[in-house]
Amino acid sequence: MATFQTLPGFREFYPEDLSRRNHIFRLWRQTAGAYGFAEYDAPVLEPLDLYKTKSGDEIEGQLFSFTDKGGREVALRPEMTPTVCRLVGAKASSLKRPIKWYSIAEFYRYERMQKGRGRCFFQFNADIFGEPGPEAEIELIALLTQCLCSFGLTEQDFYVRLSDRNLWFYYLEALGLDEVRIRAVLGAVDKFEKMGDDAFKAYAEQFGELEVGLKAKVLEFLQIKSLPALEAVLAPIGGEKLAARLGDWRKLLGGLAAMGLERFVEVDLGVVRGLAYYTGFVFEAFDRKGELRALAGGGRYDDLVQKLGGPALPAVGFAIGDMTFALLLEQRGLMPTFVQAPDVYCVIGGEAERRAAFADIQALRAMGYRVDYPLKEVAFGKQFKTASDSGAKLALIYGAEELVKGIVKIRDLGDRTESEVASANVAATVREFFTS
Protein backbone atom coordinates (compact mmCIF):
# COMPACT_ATOMS: atom_id res chain seq x y z
CA MET A 1 0.00 0.00 0.00
CA ALA A 2 0.85 3.65 0.00
CA THR A 3 4.27 4.26 1.43
CA PHE A 4 3.56 7.92 1.96
CA GLN A 5 0.75 9.04 4.19
CA THR A 6 -0.87 12.41 4.34
CA LEU A 7 0.61 14.37 7.22
CA PRO A 8 -1.59 14.12 10.30
CA GLY A 9 -4.36 16.68 10.37
CA PHE A 10 -3.97 17.65 6.74
CA ARG A 11 -6.71 17.18 4.23
CA GLU A 12 -6.90 16.10 0.64
CA PHE A 13 -9.69 17.36 -1.53
CA TYR A 14 -10.84 14.81 -4.07
CA PRO A 15 -13.14 16.29 -6.70
CA GLU A 16 -16.30 15.69 -4.66
CA ASP A 17 -14.73 17.24 -1.56
CA LEU A 18 -13.46 20.20 -3.52
CA SER A 19 -16.85 20.85 -5.05
CA ARG A 20 -18.32 21.09 -1.56
CA ARG A 21 -15.55 23.43 -0.48
CA ASN A 22 -16.01 25.58 -3.55
CA HIS A 23 -19.72 25.76 -2.88
CA ILE A 24 -19.04 27.18 0.57
CA PHE A 25 -16.45 29.65 -0.68
CA ARG A 26 -18.69 30.77 -3.53
CA LEU A 27 -21.55 31.73 -1.20
CA TRP A 28 -19.21 33.39 1.27
CA ARG A 29 -17.70 35.51 -1.50
CA GLN A 30 -21.11 36.41 -2.86
CA THR A 31 -22.35 37.39 0.59
CA ALA A 32 -19.28 39.46 1.46
CA GLY A 33 -19.63 41.24 -1.86
CA ALA A 34 -23.25 42.04 -1.12
CA TYR A 35 -22.17 43.67 2.14
CA GLY A 36 -19.57 45.79 0.38
CA PHE A 37 -16.46 43.99 1.57
CA ALA A 38 -13.38 43.79 -0.66
CA GLU A 39 -11.37 40.59 -0.91
CA TYR A 40 -7.63 40.47 -0.18
CA ASP A 41 -5.00 37.80 0.32
CA ALA A 42 -1.56 37.63 1.87
CA PRO A 43 1.40 35.28 2.41
CA VAL A 44 0.98 31.87 3.98
CA LEU A 45 4.43 32.16 5.54
CA GLU A 46 5.11 35.02 7.94
CA PRO A 47 7.84 36.11 10.36
CA LEU A 48 7.43 34.24 13.61
CA ASP A 49 7.58 37.51 15.53
CA LEU A 50 4.32 38.65 14.01
CA TYR A 51 2.53 36.09 16.17
CA LYS A 52 4.78 36.37 19.20
CA THR A 53 4.20 40.11 19.42
CA LYS A 54 0.54 39.63 19.57
CA SER A 55 -0.04 36.69 21.82
CA GLY A 56 3.02 35.75 23.81
CA ASP A 57 5.32 32.74 23.73
CA GLU A 58 2.90 29.93 24.53
CA ILE A 59 1.47 30.29 21.07
CA GLU A 60 4.71 28.98 19.62
CA GLY A 61 3.86 25.42 20.57
CA GLN A 62 0.91 25.47 18.20
CA LEU A 63 2.68 27.10 15.30
CA PHE A 64 4.18 25.36 12.33
CA SER A 65 7.42 27.26 12.62
CA PHE A 66 10.97 26.74 11.45
CA THR A 67 14.13 28.55 10.44
CA ASP A 68 14.37 29.19 6.73
CA LYS A 69 17.53 28.97 4.65
CA GLY A 70 18.26 32.61 5.25
CA GLY A 71 18.20 32.06 8.99
CA ARG A 72 14.82 33.73 9.44
CA GLU A 73 12.41 32.45 12.07
CA VAL A 74 9.18 31.89 10.14
CA ALA A 75 5.76 30.35 10.73
CA LEU A 76 2.82 29.22 8.66
CA ARG A 77 0.02 31.61 9.46
CA PRO A 78 -2.26 30.35 12.25
CA GLU A 79 -4.77 33.17 11.73
CA MET A 80 -5.30 36.23 9.59
CA THR A 81 -5.72 39.04 12.10
CA PRO A 82 -2.05 40.08 12.57
CA THR A 83 -1.47 39.91 8.83
CA VAL A 84 -4.45 42.04 7.93
CA CYS A 85 -3.49 44.52 10.63
CA ARG A 86 -0.08 44.86 8.99
CA LEU A 87 -1.60 45.26 5.53
CA VAL A 88 -4.04 47.90 6.66
CA GLY A 89 -1.56 49.58 8.97
CA ALA A 90 0.96 50.03 6.18
CA LYS A 91 -1.47 51.92 3.97
CA ALA A 92 -3.92 53.20 6.52
CA SER A 93 -3.55 56.83 5.55
CA SER A 94 -4.41 56.23 1.93
CA LEU A 95 -7.30 53.81 2.35
CA LYS A 96 -10.87 55.05 2.09
CA ARG A 97 -12.83 54.63 5.31
CA PRO A 98 -14.45 52.56 6.45
CA ILE A 99 -12.08 49.83 5.42
CA LYS A 100 -14.19 46.70 4.90
CA TRP A 101 -12.10 43.72 3.90
CA TYR A 102 -12.52 39.96 3.78
CA SER A 103 -10.49 36.94 2.83
CA ILE A 104 -10.85 33.20 2.46
CA ALA A 105 -7.59 31.53 3.31
CA GLU A 106 -5.97 28.42 4.75
CA PHE A 107 -4.39 28.39 8.19
CA TYR A 108 -2.14 25.99 10.04
CA ARG A 109 -1.95 25.08 13.69
CA TYR A 110 0.02 22.26 15.20
CA GLU A 111 -2.72 20.78 17.35
CA ARG A 112 -4.25 17.47 18.24
CA MET A 113 -6.98 16.73 15.77
CA GLN A 114 -10.60 16.33 16.70
CA LYS A 115 -14.02 16.65 15.22
CA GLY A 116 -14.17 20.04 13.52
CA ARG A 117 -10.50 20.69 14.08
CA GLY A 118 -7.46 19.76 12.03
CA ARG A 119 -3.98 21.08 11.52
CA CYS A 120 -5.05 22.98 8.47
CA PHE A 121 -8.35 24.65 7.88
CA PHE A 122 -9.90 27.47 5.96
CA GLN A 123 -11.39 30.57 7.45
CA PHE A 124 -13.56 33.31 6.14
CA ASN A 125 -12.23 36.49 7.76
CA ALA A 126 -14.02 39.81 7.68
CA ASP A 127 -12.85 43.00 9.33
CA ILE A 128 -13.78 46.66 9.52
CA PHE A 129 -11.06 49.19 10.29
CA GLY A 130 -11.43 52.83 11.19
CA GLU A 131 -14.86 52.72 12.79
CA PRO A 132 -14.86 53.03 16.59
CA GLY A 133 -18.63 52.85 17.15
CA PRO A 134 -20.98 49.86 17.31
CA GLU A 135 -22.04 50.55 13.72
CA ALA A 136 -19.10 48.35 12.73
CA GLU A 137 -20.30 45.53 14.96
CA ILE A 138 -23.79 45.78 13.48
CA GLU A 139 -22.37 45.42 9.99
CA LEU A 140 -20.16 42.47 10.91
CA ILE A 141 -22.74 40.55 12.90
CA ALA A 142 -25.16 41.04 10.03
CA LEU A 143 -22.55 39.71 7.62
CA LEU A 144 -21.76 36.78 9.88
CA THR A 145 -25.42 35.89 10.12
CA GLN A 146 -25.93 36.12 6.39
CA CYS A 147 -22.82 34.03 5.72
CA LEU A 148 -24.59 31.21 7.52
CA CYS A 149 -28.12 31.93 6.30
CA SER A 150 -27.03 31.92 2.66
CA PHE A 151 -26.76 28.16 2.97
CA GLY A 152 -30.28 27.72 4.28
CA LEU A 153 -29.44 27.77 7.97
CA THR A 154 -31.96 29.56 10.16
CA GLU A 155 -32.33 30.75 13.73
CA GLN A 156 -33.31 27.16 14.49
CA ASP A 157 -29.81 26.09 13.57
CA PHE A 158 -27.47 28.67 15.05
CA TYR A 159 -27.25 31.77 17.19
CA VAL A 160 -24.75 34.46 18.02
CA ARG A 161 -23.73 35.07 21.61
CA LEU A 162 -22.83 38.66 22.30
CA SER A 163 -20.71 39.93 25.13
CA ASP A 164 -18.49 42.86 25.97
CA ARG A 165 -15.06 42.91 27.51
CA ASN A 166 -15.28 46.67 28.06
CA LEU A 167 -18.40 46.30 30.10
CA TRP A 168 -16.79 43.59 32.20
CA PHE A 169 -13.81 45.86 32.71
CA TYR A 170 -15.86 48.86 33.76
CA TYR A 171 -18.03 46.73 35.99
CA LEU A 172 -15.15 45.03 37.79
CA GLU A 173 -13.37 48.34 38.05
CA ALA A 174 -16.42 49.78 39.78
CA LEU A 175 -16.27 46.83 42.16
CA GLY A 176 -12.76 47.91 43.10
CA LEU A 177 -10.54 45.45 41.22
CA ASP A 178 -7.30 46.51 39.55
CA GLU A 179 -6.40 45.62 36.00
CA VAL A 180 -4.36 42.51 36.78
CA ARG A 181 -7.15 41.08 38.90
CA ILE A 182 -9.74 41.98 36.30
CA ARG A 183 -7.88 39.98 33.69
CA ALA A 184 -7.70 37.01 36.05
CA VAL A 185 -11.43 37.22 36.75
CA LEU A 186 -12.14 37.37 33.03
CA GLY A 187 -10.07 34.22 32.63
CA ALA A 188 -12.31 32.53 35.18
CA VAL A 189 -15.46 33.84 33.49
CA ASP A 190 -14.24 32.41 30.18
CA LYS A 191 -13.88 28.95 31.70
CA PHE A 192 -16.91 29.08 33.97
CA GLU A 193 -19.35 27.52 31.51
CA LYS A 194 -17.20 24.43 31.16
CA MET A 195 -15.61 24.12 34.58
CA GLY A 196 -18.08 25.70 36.97
CA ASP A 197 -16.62 26.83 40.27
CA ASP A 198 -13.21 25.33 39.49
CA ALA A 199 -12.75 28.13 37.00
CA PHE A 200 -11.86 30.42 39.88
CA LYS A 201 -9.01 28.21 41.10
CA ALA A 202 -6.41 29.93 38.98
CA TYR A 203 -7.49 33.28 40.38
CA ALA A 204 -7.38 31.96 43.95
CA GLU A 205 -3.86 30.63 43.46
CA GLN A 206 -2.69 34.02 42.25
CA PHE A 207 -4.53 36.41 44.52
CA GLY A 208 -6.22 34.29 47.17
CA GLU A 209 -9.92 33.43 47.22
CA LEU A 210 -12.16 35.97 45.59
CA GLU A 211 -14.19 37.66 48.27
CA VAL A 212 -17.64 36.04 48.57
CA GLY A 213 -19.71 39.14 47.95
CA LEU A 214 -17.56 40.00 44.94
CA LYS A 215 -17.81 36.52 43.51
CA ALA A 216 -21.58 36.61 43.84
CA LYS A 217 -21.61 39.82 41.84
CA VAL A 218 -19.39 38.29 39.17
CA LEU A 219 -21.62 35.25 38.92
CA GLU A 220 -24.71 37.40 38.77
CA PHE A 221 -23.22 39.47 35.95
CA LEU A 222 -22.12 36.36 34.10
CA GLN A 223 -25.67 35.03 33.99
CA ILE A 224 -27.13 38.12 32.39
CA LYS A 225 -29.03 37.26 29.22
CA SER A 226 -30.76 40.48 28.22
CA LEU A 227 -30.26 44.20 27.90
CA PRO A 228 -32.96 45.11 30.48
CA ALA A 229 -31.33 42.76 33.00
CA LEU A 230 -28.01 44.38 32.24
CA GLU A 231 -29.42 47.86 32.71
CA ALA A 232 -31.00 46.82 35.99
CA VAL A 233 -27.72 45.53 37.41
CA LEU A 234 -25.72 48.53 36.27
CA ALA A 235 -28.21 51.25 37.24
CA PRO A 236 -27.23 51.43 40.92
CA ILE A 237 -23.54 51.69 40.02
CA GLY A 238 -23.92 54.60 37.65
CA GLY A 239 -20.92 56.41 36.24
CA GLU A 240 -20.30 57.97 32.84
CA LYS A 241 -18.31 55.13 31.33
CA LEU A 242 -20.99 52.56 32.09
CA ALA A 243 -23.75 54.87 30.90
CA ALA A 244 -21.97 55.49 27.61
CA ARG A 245 -21.33 51.81 27.19
CA LEU A 246 -24.99 50.98 27.75
CA GLY A 247 -25.70 53.50 25.00
CA ASP A 248 -23.46 51.47 22.67
CA TRP A 249 -25.33 48.33 23.63
CA ARG A 250 -28.68 49.92 22.82
CA LYS A 251 -27.38 51.12 19.49
CA LEU A 252 -25.96 47.71 18.62
CA LEU A 253 -28.99 45.66 19.63
CA GLY A 254 -31.37 48.25 18.20
CA GLY A 255 -29.55 48.19 14.86
CA LEU A 256 -29.57 44.42 14.70
CA ALA A 257 -33.26 44.36 15.59
CA ALA A 258 -33.99 46.84 12.82
CA MET A 259 -32.24 44.45 10.44
CA GLY A 260 -34.52 41.68 11.66
CA LEU A 261 -31.63 39.83 13.24
CA GLU A 262 -32.63 39.88 16.89
CA ARG A 263 -33.76 36.29 16.65
CA PHE A 264 -30.15 35.26 16.03
CA VAL A 265 -28.51 37.30 18.75
CA GLU A 266 -28.38 36.48 22.45
CA VAL A 267 -26.84 38.61 25.12
CA ASP A 268 -24.52 36.34 27.05
CA LEU A 269 -21.88 37.89 29.25
CA GLY A 270 -20.44 34.45 29.90
CA VAL A 271 -18.54 34.78 26.62
CA VAL A 272 -15.34 36.77 26.94
CA ARG A 273 -13.04 34.92 24.52
CA GLY A 274 -9.60 33.94 25.66
CA LEU A 275 -7.71 36.17 23.30
CA ALA A 276 -5.90 38.93 25.06
CA TYR A 277 -6.25 41.41 22.22
CA TYR A 278 -10.01 41.86 22.27
CA THR A 279 -11.03 45.19 23.68
CA GLY A 280 -14.77 45.61 23.39
CA PHE A 281 -17.72 43.69 22.06
CA VAL A 282 -16.99 40.01 21.44
CA PHE A 283 -19.26 37.47 19.82
CA GLU A 284 -19.34 33.81 18.93
CA ALA A 285 -21.70 31.75 16.78
CA PHE A 286 -22.76 28.28 17.88
CA ASP A 287 -25.10 25.61 16.62
CA ARG A 288 -28.36 25.59 18.59
CA LYS A 289 -28.06 21.97 19.56
CA GLY A 290 -24.73 22.67 21.21
CA GLU A 291 -23.13 19.63 19.62
CA LEU A 292 -20.35 21.33 17.74
CA ARG A 293 -17.48 23.66 18.47
CA ALA A 294 -17.87 27.35 17.79
CA LEU A 295 -18.85 28.11 14.20
CA ALA A 296 -17.38 31.58 14.25
CA GLY A 297 -15.87 34.05 16.62
CA GLY A 298 -14.87 37.67 16.62
CA GLY A 299 -14.76 40.96 18.36
CA ARG A 300 -13.20 44.36 18.61
CA TYR A 301 -9.44 44.80 18.83
CA ASP A 302 -8.81 48.51 18.82
CA ASP A 303 -5.16 48.36 19.95
CA LEU A 304 -3.72 45.70 17.70
CA VAL A 305 -2.91 47.69 14.56
CA GLN A 306 -0.84 50.09 16.61
CA LYS A 307 0.82 47.28 18.58
CA LEU A 308 1.96 45.81 15.30
CA GLY A 309 3.58 49.03 14.22
CA GLY A 310 0.74 50.81 12.44
CA PRO A 311 -1.22 53.90 13.34
CA ALA A 312 -3.89 53.86 16.02
CA LEU A 313 -6.82 52.37 14.20
CA PRO A 314 -9.96 50.87 15.68
CA ALA A 315 -10.91 47.46 14.31
CA VAL A 316 -13.53 44.74 14.56
CA GLY A 317 -13.46 41.38 12.87
CA PHE A 318 -14.61 37.80 12.91
CA ALA A 319 -13.74 34.50 11.33
CA ILE A 320 -15.79 31.46 10.29
CA GLY A 321 -13.95 28.16 10.14
CA ASP A 322 -14.79 25.77 7.33
CA MET A 323 -14.66 22.47 9.22
CA THR A 324 -17.32 22.92 11.87
CA PHE A 325 -19.41 24.81 9.37
CA ALA A 326 -19.31 21.96 6.86
CA LEU A 327 -20.26 19.52 9.63
CA LEU A 328 -23.29 21.63 10.50
CA LEU A 329 -24.41 21.86 6.86
CA GLU A 330 -24.12 18.10 6.51
CA GLN A 331 -26.01 17.48 9.75
CA ARG A 332 -28.85 19.68 8.55
CA GLY A 333 -28.88 18.15 5.06
CA LEU A 334 -27.91 21.46 3.53
CA MET A 335 -24.79 20.26 1.74
CA PRO A 336 -25.76 19.72 -1.89
CA THR A 337 -24.23 16.91 -3.87
CA PHE A 338 -22.42 18.19 -6.88
CA VAL A 339 -22.19 16.30 -10.12
CA GLN A 340 -19.78 17.50 -12.74
CA ALA A 341 -22.31 16.76 -15.43
CA PRO A 342 -21.50 17.61 -19.02
CA ASP A 343 -24.14 19.35 -21.07
CA VAL A 344 -23.51 17.14 -24.06
CA TYR A 345 -22.11 13.63 -24.42
CA CYS A 346 -20.93 12.42 -27.83
CA VAL A 347 -21.53 8.83 -28.88
CA ILE A 348 -18.93 7.92 -31.46
CA GLY A 349 -18.80 4.95 -33.85
CA GLY A 350 -15.24 4.64 -35.17
CA GLU A 351 -12.20 6.61 -36.22
CA ALA A 352 -13.80 8.41 -39.19
CA GLU A 353 -16.80 9.35 -37.07
CA ARG A 354 -14.50 10.50 -34.29
CA ARG A 355 -12.87 13.03 -36.62
CA ALA A 356 -16.28 14.32 -37.64
CA ALA A 357 -17.25 14.62 -33.99
CA PHE A 358 -14.07 16.49 -33.05
CA ALA A 359 -15.01 19.49 -35.15
CA ASP A 360 -18.34 19.86 -33.35
CA ILE A 361 -16.80 19.12 -29.96
CA GLN A 362 -14.29 21.91 -30.41
CA ALA A 363 -16.96 24.34 -31.58
CA LEU A 364 -19.34 23.54 -28.73
CA ARG A 365 -16.63 23.77 -26.11
CA ALA A 366 -15.53 27.13 -27.49
CA MET A 367 -19.14 28.27 -27.07
CA GLY A 368 -18.86 27.34 -23.40
CA TYR A 369 -20.79 24.06 -23.35
CA ARG A 370 -19.47 21.23 -21.30
CA VAL A 371 -18.86 18.45 -23.76
CA ASP A 372 -17.47 14.99 -23.14
CA TYR A 373 -16.86 11.88 -25.23
CA PRO A 374 -15.17 8.49 -24.86
CA LEU A 375 -11.42 8.56 -25.40
CA LYS A 376 -11.38 4.98 -26.62
CA GLU A 377 -13.63 2.96 -28.93
CA VAL A 378 -16.49 1.66 -26.86
CA ALA A 379 -19.58 -0.36 -27.81
CA PHE A 380 -22.62 1.81 -28.56
CA GLY A 381 -24.67 0.35 -25.75
CA LYS A 382 -21.98 1.20 -23.25
CA GLN A 383 -21.69 4.71 -24.60
CA PHE A 384 -25.38 5.35 -24.10
CA LYS A 385 -25.13 4.11 -20.57
CA THR A 386 -22.12 6.33 -19.97
CA ALA A 387 -23.98 9.27 -21.49
CA SER A 388 -26.94 8.61 -19.26
CA ASP A 389 -24.83 8.12 -16.11
CA SER A 390 -22.89 11.29 -16.82
CA GLY A 391 -25.96 13.43 -16.29
CA ALA A 392 -25.67 15.04 -19.72
CA LYS A 393 -28.86 16.48 -21.16
CA LEU A 394 -28.08 15.66 -24.77
CA ALA A 395 -26.29 12.92 -26.64
CA LEU A 396 -24.85 13.62 -30.08
CA ILE A 397 -24.57 10.44 -32.13
CA TYR A 398 -21.78 10.15 -34.67
CA GLY A 399 -22.25 6.76 -36.33
CA ALA A 400 -21.44 5.31 -39.73
CA GLU A 401 -25.01 5.81 -40.97
CA GLU A 402 -25.05 9.43 -39.90
CA LEU A 403 -21.67 10.08 -41.44
CA VAL A 404 -22.87 8.77 -44.80
CA LYS A 405 -26.04 10.87 -44.67
CA GLY A 406 -24.14 13.98 -43.57
CA ILE A 407 -26.15 14.33 -40.40
CA VAL A 408 -25.78 13.97 -36.66
CA LYS A 409 -28.44 12.40 -34.51
CA ILE A 410 -29.39 14.32 -31.37
CA ARG A 411 -30.90 12.39 -28.53
CA ASP A 412 -32.62 14.11 -25.66
CA LEU A 413 -31.46 11.99 -22.74
CA GLY A 414 -34.34 13.24 -20.63
CA ASP A 415 -37.32 12.20 -22.71
CA ARG A 416 -35.42 9.81 -25.00
CA THR A 417 -36.54 11.45 -28.19
CA GLU A 418 -34.23 11.68 -31.18
CA SER A 419 -33.96 13.99 -34.12
CA GLU A 420 -31.60 14.43 -37.02
CA VAL A 421 -29.72 17.56 -37.88
CA ALA A 422 -27.43 18.41 -40.76
CA SER A 423 -23.77 18.26 -39.78
CA ALA A 424 -23.32 21.96 -40.40
CA ASN A 425 -26.10 22.92 -37.97
CA VAL A 426 -25.10 20.93 -34.90
CA ALA A 427 -23.76 23.82 -32.84
CA ALA A 428 -26.72 26.05 -33.62
CA THR A 429 -29.18 23.29 -32.76
CA VAL A 430 -27.49 22.54 -29.47
CA ARG A 431 -27.53 26.22 -28.55
CA GLU A 432 -31.21 26.38 -29.37
CA PHE A 433 -31.86 23.42 -27.12
CA PHE A 434 -30.13 24.97 -24.17
CA THR A 435 -31.49 28.49 -24.58
CA SER A 436 -35.11 27.49 -25.01
Added chain:
RNA sequence: GCGGCCAUAGCUCAGUUGGUUAGAGCACAAGAUUGUGAUUCUUGGGGUCGCGGGUUCGAAUCCCGUUGGCCGCCCCA
Protein backbone atom coordinates in the same frame (compact mmCIF):
# COMPACT_ATOMS: atom_id res chain seq x y z
C1' G B 1 1.00 17.52 26.39
C1' C B 2 -2.76 13.57 28.99
C1' G B 3 -6.51 9.56 28.68
C1' G B 4 -10.16 5.87 26.25
C1' C B 5 -11.43 3.10 21.81
C1' C B 6 -9.80 1.47 17.01
C1' A B 7 -6.66 -0.18 12.38
C1' U B 8 -8.44 -6.45 7.04
C1' A B 9 -9.57 -4.40 -0.91
C1' G B 10 -11.06 2.43 -3.30
C1' C B 11 -15.74 2.27 0.46
C1' U B 12 -18.77 -0.59 4.34
C1' C B 13 -17.48 -4.73 6.85
C1' A B 14 -17.06 -10.55 7.95
C1' G B 15 -13.08 -13.72 9.34
C1' U B 16 -14.82 -19.51 14.57
C1' U B 17 -10.82 -21.68 20.84
C1' G B 18 -4.35 -19.44 16.73
C1' G B 19 -4.68 -23.94 11.54
C1' U B 20 -4.29 -25.06 4.26
C1' U B 21 -4.13 -20.41 -1.06
C1' A B 22 -7.86 -14.14 3.68
C1' G B 23 -13.78 -13.42 2.06
C1' A B 24 -18.67 -10.70 0.87
C1' G B 25 -21.46 -6.47 -0.76
C1' C B 26 -20.80 -1.84 -3.12
C1' A B 27 -17.56 0.69 -6.53
C1' C B 28 -14.25 0.23 -10.84
C1' A B 29 -13.03 -2.48 -15.50
C1' A B 30 -14.01 -6.26 -19.47
C1' G B 31 -17.43 -9.58 -21.89
C1' A B 32 -22.46 -11.54 -22.99
C1' U B 33 -24.53 -7.40 -26.98
C1' U B 34 -19.19 -4.03 -33.49
C1' G B 35 -26.48 1.13 -33.32
C1' U B 36 -29.64 3.01 -28.29
C1' G B 37 -29.77 3.90 -21.37
C1' A B 38 -31.15 2.89 -14.77
C1' U B 39 -32.06 -4.53 -15.29
C1' U B 40 -29.53 -9.30 -15.44
C1' C B 41 -25.50 -12.88 -15.91
C1' U B 42 -20.18 -14.06 -16.35
C1' U B 43 -15.27 -12.59 -15.60
C1' G B 44 -11.24 -9.50 -13.99
C1' G B 45 -7.89 -6.12 -11.48
C1' G B 46 -7.05 -4.58 -6.69
C1' G B 47 -4.47 -7.00 0.12
C1' U B 48 3.28 -8.01 2.29
C1' C B 49 -4.42 -8.06 7.16
C1' G B 50 -1.06 -0.04 9.15
C1' C B 51 4.36 -0.87 10.26
C1' G B 52 8.31 -3.39 13.30
C1' G B 53 9.52 -7.05 16.72
C1' G B 54 8.14 -11.25 19.99
C1' U B 55 5.50 -16.02 21.50
C1' U B 56 4.32 -20.54 18.53
C1' C B 57 5.23 -26.26 14.46
C1' G B 58 1.84 -22.38 12.63
C1' A B 59 -0.38 -15.36 13.79
C1' A B 60 -5.26 -11.13 10.46
C1' U B 61 -6.18 -13.56 15.45
C1' C B 62 -2.05 -13.60 21.42
C1' C B 63 2.02 -10.02 23.62
C1' C B 64 5.23 -5.50 23.22
C1' G B 65 6.57 -1.23 20.59
C1' U B 66 5.48 2.26 16.83
C1' U B 67 2.67 5.08 13.23
C1' G B 68 -2.07 6.64 11.95
C1' G B 69 -7.46 7.44 12.93
C1' C B 70 -11.90 8.53 16.06
C1' C B 71 -13.47 10.61 20.81
C1' G B 72 -12.69 13.33 25.42
C1' C B 73 -9.24 16.74 28.37
C1' C B 74 -5.77 20.93 27.61
C1' C B 75 -5.75 24.68 24.01
C1' C B 76 -8.53 27.15 20.49
C1' A B 77 -4.94 33.29 18.07
